[in-house]
Amino acid sequence: MKSVKQVTFNFTESRRIKNYAQKNNLEEKEVLSKYPEVMHIIFQAWKKNHSTSQEISFRDFFLQVMKFAEFEFRLKERKGDLKLINEHVKILRDALEEYEQDYATVIKIEQIVKELAGGTMP
Amino acid sequence: MKIGTTMFTVKFKDKVPCDDENILASDLAYYLYYLNIIPKEIIEWTLEDISKKRLEDETIFTEMSKEYSNLFKEYALIRLKANELYERNRTVALTMGLLRQKLIKFKENNIELPLDYDKSIEIVENFIYRYLTKKQDKRLIEQVVFQER
Numbered sequence: 156m157k158s159v160k161q162v163t164f165n166f167t168e169s170r171r172i173k174n175y176a177q178k179n180n181l182e183e184k185e186v187l188s189k190y191p192e193v194m195h196i197i198f199q200a201w202k203k204n205h206s207t208s209q210e211i212s213f214r215d216f217f218l219q220v221m222k223f224a225e226f227e228f229r230l231k232e233r234k235g236d237l238k239l240i241n242e243h244v245k246i247l248r249d250a251l252e253e254y255e256q257d258y259a260t261v262i263k264i265e266q267i268v269k270e271l272a273g274g275t276m277p
Numbered sequence: 278m279k280i281g282t283t284m285f286t287v288k289f290k291d292k293v294p295c296d297d298e299n300i301l302a303s304d305l306a307y308y309l310y311y312l313n314i315i316p317k318e319i320i321e322w323t324l325e326d327i328s329k330k331r332l333e334d335e336t337i338f339t340e341m342s343k344e345y346s347n348l349f350k351e352y353a354l355i356r357l358k359a360n361e362l363y364e365r366n367r368t369v370a371l372t373m374g375l376l377r378q379k380l381i382k383f384k385e386n387n388i389e390l391p392l393d394y395d396k397s398i399e400i401v402e403n404f405i406y407r408y409l410t411k412k413q414d415k416r417l418i419e420q421v422v423f424q425e426r
Contacts, residue, residue, distance in 0.1 A: 158292040159301070168306035169285045175309055183285070189312045190287040190305060198291045199320045211324060213294040217304070219324060223331045224311035230334050231314075233341050240348045247355045250416035254362065254408065258369075261404045264397045265376050268383070271390055 359417045370409045377401045 164172065176183045201216040287305075295301050319327070377398060384394040407414055 156294045157296060159289070159295045159298055160292050161286055161288040162298050162302040162305065163284055163286040164302050164306055165299075166282065166284060168302055169283050171306050172285055172309060173283065186309075187285055187287050191289050193312050193315050194293060195290040196315060196317060196319055198289075198293050200322060203320065204324050207323075214296070214300075216324065219327055220315060220319060221304070221308040221311060223327050223334075224308065224314040226331055226334045226338070227314045228311045230338050230341075233338060233345065237341055237345050237348070240345060240352060244348050244352050244355065246416050247352070247359060250414060251355060251358060251362075254414070254417065257404055257407070261373065261376070261401055264380075264392060264400065265372065267390055267392055268376060268379055 362417065366409055370405070373401055373405050373409065377405070 172186055173183060175181075176186045179186075197217055197220050198213075200220070201211070201213050204211050204216060205213075293301075322330075380394060380398050380401065383390060384398070406412060408417075
């Protein structure tokens with residue numbers, strides 16, 4: 156099988172990398188340096204798996220790792236969402252509860268004024 | 278180099294098996310957002326380990342999604358309630374304004390009521406200040422938009 160030591164990204168892919176770097180306030184170099192690092196880890200892992208089962212192709216293994224990472228990423232995002240919505244539900248719930256209590260107090264005063272002094276102004 | 282014409286090249290540490298460089302480049306660009314998630318420990322993992330971890334994640338994800346969905350519903354309901362309160366504020370403001378005036382007049386005219394005038398006026402004024410002026414409790418009017426995922 157053919158093997159490669161480097162890849163070149165086309166314009167669209169390169170722009171995606173550029174945008175990602177900008178969005179995350181990173182230098183493009185930093186983002187690009189992640190690739191050899193990650194590929195090295197995946198390659199090592201694949202070699203180990205490949206030694207016990209020849210059936211696993213590098214691409215399949217690579218995709219399995221990436222899909223796992225994608226799920227981890229989504230899980231992390233979901234955890235963040237859950238934390239945020241939990242906080243906001245609590246904030247609103249507390250605010251409403253306080254409002255209801257305060258409203259009940261003023262309405263009690265209004266009732267007394269209405270019942271005992273008639274609604275009319277002196 | 279002109280903007281938009283950059284083409285990046287990355288060199289790997291190893292020679293990796295690859296049938297089609299274009300597909301690999303496309304994969305690598307596609308999975309860009311997840312690169313930081315891949316742990317070094319993966320070197321020690323088998324394919325089964327990876328599948329197992331993914332399955333675990335899926336289970337947690339499903340449970341979290343249920344919780345999220347319930348909270349989302351609750352949030353929407355409370356938000357609706359808060360909006361209703363906001364909309365009726367004009368009526369409430371009128372009532373409270375009148376009530377405050379009555380209390381002040383009654384106090385001036387020494388009309389006896391089973392309440393403490395000063396305290397009651399203070400309560401009504403606090404209510405007006407807190408919920409019916411520009412200084413009002415922002416918690417009830419500020420909206421946070423959540424995605425229904």
